[in-house]
Amino acid sequence: MKRNVMYFISNFCAVLVVTGFITMQQTEASSILLADAAAVAQKETILSHEGSATVKTIDMEKGVVKLAHGPVASLKWPAMTMNFKFIDSALIQGIKVDDAVTFTFIKSNGDYVITHIKSSQ
Numbered sequence: 261m262k263r264n265v266m267y268f269i270s271n272f273c274a275v276l277v278v279t280g281f282i283t284m285q286q287t288e289a290s291s292i293l294l295a296d297a298a299a300v301a302q303k304e305t306i307l308s309h310e311g312s313a314t315v316k317t318i319d320m321e322k323g324v325v326k327l328a329h330g331p332v333a334s335l336k337w338p339a340m341t342m343n344f345k346f347i348d349s350a351l352i353q354g355i356k357v358d359d360a361v362t363f364t365f366i367k368s369n370g371d372y373v374i375t376h377i378k379s380s381q
């Protein structure tokens with residue numbers, strides 16, 4: 261976790277330095293492209309969060325699982341019980357109520373959407 265953060269920070273700083281350097285040297289158009297690339301890199305790295313949890317309920321029709329999750333450091337969340345959406349029901353296959361799981365998720369349009377989930381056993 262800590263290593264990931266450091267890896268991101270060092271990479272992102274490198275992108276910022278390169279972006280700043282090239283912005284000084286090149287046309288506005290190319291600097292905008294580099295800024296976009298940096299923004300995408302930032303989104304992909306920062307906006308994916310991971311946690312561990314116990315599955316409380318699974319609603320296949322609504323695409324919602326209720327998880328009692330532990331603290332999520334990247335969001336400064338304490339442990340709590342809340343709903344997460346899943347887009348692809350194949351993600352949830354083999355996951356049962358009361359399972360201990362680890363999962364990753366993103367925030368998308370105001371929802372927290374699971375991108376990976378697996379049973380810890």
Ligand SMILES: [Cu+2]
Nearest residue numbers: 337340341342
């Ligand atoms: Cu929560």
